[in-house]
Amino acid sequence: MNQDFFKYQAQTTAFASGFQVEKAVGSYIYGKDGKKYLDFVAGVSANTLGHSHPKVVAAIKEQADRYLHVMVYGEYAQEKPVALCKLLAEATPEPLEVTYLVNSGAEAIDGALKLAKRYTGREEIISMKDSYHGNTHGALSVSGNEVHKREFRPLLPMVNFIRFNDESEFYKITEKTACVIAETVQGAAGFLMPDQDYFKNLKKRCEEVGALLILDEIQPGFGRTGKLFSFEHFGTVPDILVMGKGMGGGVPVGAFMSSEKIMNSLSHSPKLGHITTFGGNPLIAAASLATLNEVLTSGLMEEMERKELLFRQLLVHPKIKNINGKGLMLAVNLGEPEFTLNVAKKCMDKGLIVFWQLYKNEYMRISPPLTISDDEIREGCQIILDSLNEM
Incomplete structure (x- = not known):
């Protein structure tokens, strides 16, 4: 073999x-x-x-006996995807309430960036040096290691970088900024943790200039740091939350989550602002729902x-x-x-x-x-x- x-x-x-x-x-x-x-x-x-x-395997088998893929994302109401999105809303603080299910963490990053640009009408994205968000073109564009990026340029334009956990660079976040994206724990850089008030102050700066805060919880979620999501340790809530990896219990999945007001901007001008064939797949959603239930109750x-x-x-x-x-x-x-x-x-x-x-x-x-x-x-x-x- x-x-x-x-x-x-x-x-x-x-x-x-x-x-x-x-x-x-x-x-x-x-x-x-x-x-x-x-x-x-x-x-x-x-x-x-x-x-x-066993609970994840049982959920997959049960769903497999009912049906697999039936329609592209967002058209049919299917029990497991709906239940997963509802439980995520119940388990996270306001204003997080609406979830878009996709196929991977990297796709979720791309969707979150599109959402922020669509909602704000702005083009600039600010990310963190030494960050890692995935390997699609969008996710790679906002990742902060040039060695992994240089052979794939040109990438997304108007992406600028600041130092993680350094409030002295907040002045670079301006009225031109659509969003700031950050990992709550910098993964590829060695699981670096921010100071306790860093994200609270970062969110305040974003609010001052009208930018959205995207927090990447692809690695910390579900429950790896002792909270369902790591941002809960820091006394702030992102405008857009991104998840993946551990939310599936071993199957490929990702999601981005926001308020209804923000998320609704993907539904018009143009319609189908983000579309995916297999996002919200019922088999994957069943596994993720079983995982989330177990993490929350065990x-x-x-x-x-x-x-x-x-x-x-x-x-x-x-x-x-x-x-x-x-x-x-x-x-x-x-x-x-x-x-x-x-x-x-x-x-x-x-x-x-x-x-x-x-x-x-x-x-x-x-x-x-x-x-x-x-x-x-x-x-x-x-x-x-x-x-x-x-x-």
Whole structure:
């Protein structure tokens, strides 16, 4: 199978592992090599409830027995997509009330940018240096790492950048600005957290000049930092909320959410301001609804602070410089990119899956399922420590 994988499936790096998967259950992925691997990555924050969670699988099977795709987005009222949008409205603060379901986080970013430009009638977009929002042309345009962008230019015009968590650059947000877009936790840069009042003051500046605030919660949502969305830690509410990854429990999905007044601007002048064939797919919505219900009712979010503390207590080693992040979004600084990659390989050999941050390869990514147990945390951390001792 590996030979066919490298021959027929498009590759994005020259060093893909080609690890062959047999099955995945709970916190473990089982390889065709007969071994099991503890998963500290969760599909890059996508498998919120672990692998093959019974409630998610049951929801998919139940919906599959009823119907799959029946019509393009927004035409037919289908039970699971409607229920998902309603529950999201109930679980988020005002004025967030209307959700547009799409196929990925990157598409949700593109839709949110279009919405902001359409509603405000403005063209300038301001994003953050070192941000990552996805790889479609729109999402790449507002991502803040030139190395990943330069070969694909020209991208969207009138996109400018300010430093994350630096209020001295707020003056660049003006009456020409349609929106400011930011990750609530900067992911690819190493799970960087802002100061407590940063987003509150950013929202105030946006309101002063009539710009909209878009917050990217593709990685922190659903529940990874101890709140359903990370912005809830900071005492402010975005004008447009973007989500993806973990909201599907392991299936491809994204969404952007806003007030009815703002979202309604996509319905006219022109009509069909954003359109998608498979957005709001009932099978995907069923999985996402099951995931959201479980996160809201299981008490998992209340465990995030304790699990984070356990990781921080266990991961103490001379070769660990610091640990960024919150909840189960942790980035372990090992000093040098090559060293971090070698540690990740050694962990894999020992039965633990870890990864690295896209921009800052010196940071080892730890983003396990929210359902991970204390014993599994201890097991994985011991493998990391043993690997460091052998390096």
